[in-house]
Amino acid sequence: MPEVESFNLDHTKVRAPYVRLAGRKAVGGGVVEKYDLRLAQPNREAIPTAALHTLEHLLAGYLRAHLPGVIDLSPMGCRTGFYLVAEGPIGEEAVLEAFRKALEDVLRHQGEIPGASFRACGNYRDHDLKGAKAWAQRVLEAGLKVQPTL
Amino acid sequence: MPEVESFNLDHTKVRAPYVRLAGRKAVGGGVVEKYDLRLAQPNREAIPTAALHTLEHLLAGYLRAHLPGVIDLSPMGCRTGFYLVAEGPIGEEAVLEAFRKALEDVLRHQGEIPGASFRACGNYRDHDLKGAKAWAQRVLEAGLKVQPTL
Ligand SMILES: [Zn+2]
Ligand SMILES: [Zn+2]
Numbered sequence: 001m002p003e004v005e006s007f008n009l010d011h012t013k014v015r016a017p018y019v020r021l022a023g024r025k026a027v028g029g030g031v032v033e034k035y036d037l038r039l040a041q042p043n044r045e046a047i048p049t050a051a052l053h054t055l056e057h058l059l060a061g062y063l064r065a066h067l068p069g070v071i072d073l074s075p076m077g078c079r080t081g082f083y084l085v086a087e088g089p090i091g092e093e094a095v096l097e098a099f100r101k102a103l104e105d106v107l108r109h110q111g112e113i114p115g116a117s118f119r120a121c122g123n124y125r126d127h128d129l130k131g132a133k134a135w136a137q138r139v140l141e142a143g144l145k146v147q148p149t150l
Numbered sequence: 151m152p153e154v155e156s157f158n159l160d161h162t163k164v165r166a167p168y169v170r171l172a173g174r175k176a177v178g179g180g181v182v183e184k185y186d187l188r189l190a191q192p193n194r195e196a197i198p199t200a201a202l203h204t205l206e207h208l209l210a211g212y213l214r215a216h217l218p219g220v221i222d223l224s225p226m227g228c229r230t231g232f233y234l235v236a237e238g239p240i241g242e243e244a245v246l247e248a249f250r251k252a253l254e255d256v257l258r259h260q261g262e263i264p265g266a267s268f269r270a271c272g273n274y275r276d277h278d279l280k281g282a283k284a285w286a287q288r289v290l291e292a293g294l295k296v297q298p299t300l
Contacts, residue, residue, distance in 0.1 A: 002211055042273065075227050077273075078203060080272040120156075
């Protein structure tokens, strides 16, 4: 079976919250980068599905507002963070700054959750704005750092 | 806020299970494609976290074995499917074939779940191989088709 990058990361050594460069791939003459945006400490906590889903909806827009070239932002199956795929080169520090600003936007968000209707969403009942804001606040208070791959 | 492709999809009109081309982005002189691999019918069902997480681990390897150029495969926050990001052009039919083969591999999988240890995984307790196989079987029995964007 082909190798999967995340299976080689030692999840017992990383310290959330953090931003980590998970991989780089040459495409055409350019490059696509993948970042591990980790909010919760692996195997110690996990973001409940509703808060994670709302964070996905909010960060989809807010992260794109601070970072050009975003291709995808999706939650991890382990529910401790998100994978960001974007056209690079960007660098960990610039991603960290954009992620921090996007989390501040989540905290300030007022009104409806974007795209969370029966028509626009795949699971419109499973949302939690209060929970999403609580996770954003926790991460901002703890302070994001760049995590090398261990 | 920048536009997010999935918020423009009419989730009441699509019929799971399916493969849909969700987007294309020029990178360098090449192209990166994003596919919506939908296992469950939006707003009617959702894959439980443990089965979704195990599917993520298994498909990470098995899909790469059948499809070159995979950059990311991540579950959707709504828990009805996965987003695949890959170097293109591939095309819906070729993605469908690779996804079908990977689901057959999931059904045949014996032994441990790859990368599901305390060290290699972010939530090693939240796995369900039986549930993952049951979803793979359901999708294969229902039959995958190409879904246009509605
Ligand atoms: Zn949604
Ligand atoms: Zn995992």
